[in-house]
Amino acid sequence: MRVIDSHTEGEPTRLVVSGGPDLGLGALAARRQRFTAEHDGVRTFVLNEPRGFEAIVGALLCEPAEPGCAAGLIFFNNAGTLGMCGHGTIGAAVTLAHMGRLLPGRHRFDTPVGVVGVELHDRNTATIANVPSYLHGSAVTVPVEGLGTVTGDVAWGGNWFFLTEDTPHAILAKNIPGLTDVAQRIKQALVRHGVTGRDGGEIDHIELFGPGAAGADSCSFVLCPGGAYDRSPCGTGTSAKLACLAAHGGLAPDTPWVQESVIGTRFTARYAPGPDGTVLPSITGRAWVSAEATLLRDPTDPFPNGIGGVP
Numbered sequence: 001m002r003v004i005d006s007h008t009e010g011e012p013t014r015l016v017v018s019g020g021p022d023l024g025l026g027a028l029a030a031r032r033q034r035f036t037a038e039h040d041g042v043r044t045f046v047l048n049e050p051r052g053f054e055a056i057v058g059a060l061l062c063e064p065a066e067p068g069c070a071a072g073l074i075f076f077n078n079a080g081t082l083g084m085c086g087h088g089t090i091g092a093a094v095t096l097a098h099m100g101r102l103l104p105g106r107h108r109f110d111t112p113v114g115v116v117g118v119e120l121h122d123r124n125t126a127t128i129a130n131v132p133s134y135l136h137g138s139a140v141t142v143p144v145e146g147l148g149t150v151t152g153d154v155a156w157g158g159n160w161f162f163l164t165e166d167t168p169h170a171i172l173a174k175n176i177p178g179l180t181d182v183a184q185r186i187k188q189a190l191v192r193h194g195v196t197g198r199d200g201g202e203i204d205h206i207e208l209f210g211p212g213a214a215g216a217d218s219c220s221f222v223l224c225p226g227g228a229y230d231r232s233p234c235g236t237g238t239s240a241k242l243a244c245l246a247a248h249g250g251l252a253p254d255t256p257w258v259q260e261s262v263i264g265t266r267f268t269a270r271y272a273p274g275p276d277g278t279v280l281p282s283i284t285g286r287a288w289v290s291a292e293a294t295l296l297r298d299p300t301d302p303f304p305n306g307i308g309g310v311p
């Protein structure tokens with residue numbers, strides 16, 4: 001299996017460019033389900049140690065189903081598949097450019113949650129036009145073990161997020177273990193108290209935020225579904241944040257918003273009003289290609305699909 005690795009503002013993406021499973025040519029949402037149901041071992045083969053590690057987001061390069069798209073992408077991580085991934089889309093665009101398959105300009109990528117726009121500015125910089133994002137629950141309170149009552153917003157940005165400022169730790173790299181613990185407790189409390197996204201959608205990303213350093217509007221720590229933290233400012237998380245800001249009257253359309261990650265990297269985001277009270281986020285970030293590799297499976301390997309991998 002051929003893969004190309006990149007990182008987007010610190011967060012890794014592994015693009016599977018050949019040798020992935022045949023998922024047919026149906027809608028990307030159906031292909032995502034088929035990948036989960038029939039090929040979960042491929043997911044762990046690509047991402048689990050010793051070939052990968054917990055923070056890598058995989059992206060399976062597919063034929064798009066939607067007309068006019070340059071590529072189809074199915075994202076996955078150490079816990080399962082993802083609806084969308086902002087940093088991964090920027091990483092995939094830069095990787096496709098590296099492969100000579102994408103020129104600077106405007107393109108469209110097909111994903112399981114809809115078509116996203118991508119504008120490649122140069123070999124390292126891209127802007128994504130994400131799916132419509134919206135606030136679902138405002139000032140939701142939940143009792144959290146060891147923290148008391150935590151208040152936050154539930155929002156969709158291509159994945160479900162709970163966004164809160166209620167954290168005893170400042171959003172600083174030295175506090176990552178404490179922030180991870182807080183975010184995990186919140187996530188467990190949301191499950192315990194039945195707090196979900198629309199149609200019972202599991203809130204699998206927790207975004208803790210606070211003030212940004214000079215030049216940034218906000219700094220965030222994002223806990224991803226498998227327990228890793230996002231090294232980038234999280235594209236879908238930034239989209240969810242824009243939806244909350246717009247709904248609360250905190251940011252006018254087309255106003256730049258600089259979102260900083262817990263390790264100090266940044267996305268610049270803005271939104272346009274979307275249909276039915278949604279916002280249409282655009283997120284600009286940078287990515288760098290870091291490796292080209294062939295992943296191998298030896299028949300005598302005791303961990304053919306990675307340590308803890310699905311058989």
Ligand code: PYC
Pocket residue numbers: 011057084085086087088224230232233234235236237
């Ligand atoms: O950038 O949307 C994102 C993302 C989701 C999970 C990790 N990164």
